[in-house]
Amino acid sequence: xxxxxxxxxxxxxxxxxxxDKEIKEAIIKVSKIIQIPSAEEFIARVKGxxxxxxxxxxxxIIIHLDSKDKLIIHLxxxxxxxxxxxxTKIIDQEINPKHNHLIFIFTDGTQLVFNDVRKFGKIYLVxxxxxxxxxxxxxxxxxxxxxxxxxxxxxxxxxxxxxxxxSFLMKQEFITGLGNIYANExxxxxxxxxLRTISSLNSEEIKKIYGEIKSVLMEAIECGGSTVADExxxxxxxxKGKFSQKLQVYAREGEPCIKCGRPIEIIRIEGRSSFIxxxxxxx
Ligand SMILES: [Zn+2]
Numbered sequence: 001x002x003x004x005x006x007x008x009x010x011x012x013x014x015x016x017x018x019x020d021k022e023i024k025e026a027i028i029k030v031s032k033i034i035q036i037p038s039a040e041e042f043i044a045r046v047k048g049x050x051x052x053x054x055x056x057x058x059x060x061i062i063i064h065l066d067s068k069d070k071l072i073i074h075l076x077x078x079x080x081x082x083x084x085x086x087x088t089k090i091i092d093q094e095i096n097p098k099h100n101h102l103i104f105i106f107t108d109g110t111q112l113v114f115n116d117v118r119k120f121g122k123i124y125l126v127x128x129x130x131x132x133x134x135x136x137x138x139x140x141x142x143x144x145x146x147x148x149x150x151x152x153x154x155x156x157x158x159x160x161x162x163x164x165x166x167s168f169l170m171k172q173e174f175i176t177g178l179g180n181i182y183a184n185e186x187x188x189x190x191x192x193x194x195l196r197t198i199s200s201l202n203s204e205e206i207k208k209i210y211g212e213i214k215s216v217l218m219e220a221i222e223c224g225g226s227t228v229a230d231e232x233x234x235x236x237x238x239x240k241g242k243f244s245q246k247l248q249v250y251a252r253e254g255e256p257c258i259k260c261g262r263p264i265e266i267i268r269i270e271g272r273s274s275f276i277x278x279x280x281x282x283x
Contacts (some may be wrong), residue, residue: 058176076120
């Protein structure tokens with residue numbers, strides 16, 4: 001599932017490539033991905049509108065239109081946005097056009113396509129972000145936001161002293177954007193076992209986790225995110241994320257820890273795979 005670095009990679013690509021383009025028409029092939037409003041109203045409201053700034057909050061992409069409507073996109077499990085589609089489809093045979101669920105045709109003839117194999121992606125068109133607050137307001141702070149200081153991190157940890165650190169990092173209501181891949185990487189780099197209780201962490205360990213959240217995310221964005229073995233992630237050009245090759249613990253079960261040489265182990269936590277070095281990450 002795309003996490004913050006992948007969504008930020010898509011946001012940057014859109015900001016660079018489709019800003020100021022005018023939507024001639026939108027074609028909806030699978031209407032269930034449009035959450036708000038109806039498909040008919042969606043098509044009518046985007047027609048003739050220009051794309052302005054492209055923002056992001058956690059895993060949500062927020063595209064501002066010149067009508068003041070906001071197009072909000074959550075990529076779900078396998079959603080990708082491809083632009084310019086008419087060129088990309090020729091170079092990447094792995095993108096199956098049968099999963100193109102929403103197509104924007106711009107006045108210059110180019111196309112932005114939303115392709116989603118598993119159809120968990122969600123798209124909203126709202127005039128006010130309040131209309132989808134029930135989804136977005138539960139989101140905690142974006143770790144790339146200026147307000148995400150070490151002091152703030154300590155404050156939110158204090159509210160959940162009995163939680164396990166990995167579950168806390170992945171719960172979107174506290175910090176939004178970290179999923180299973182990056183929570184695993186952060187804790188490995190900080191030498192913290194994912195099942196450690198927050199109240200057991202000392203000040204130095206909290207400082208280390210905070211620093212690794214920032215640095216892992218920034219490094220991953222620099223690499224265009226991660227495309228892991230069974231997943232479909234692509235940037236807007238149809239290219240795979242290169243951070244997958246730099247992952248130090250995620251999906252490295254049985255391979256040697258790069259710090260101590262012990263084989264990386266896999267444990268299940270809340271139904272998700274956690275990868276740890278039993279030597280470097282002690283419970
Ligand atoms: Zn180790």
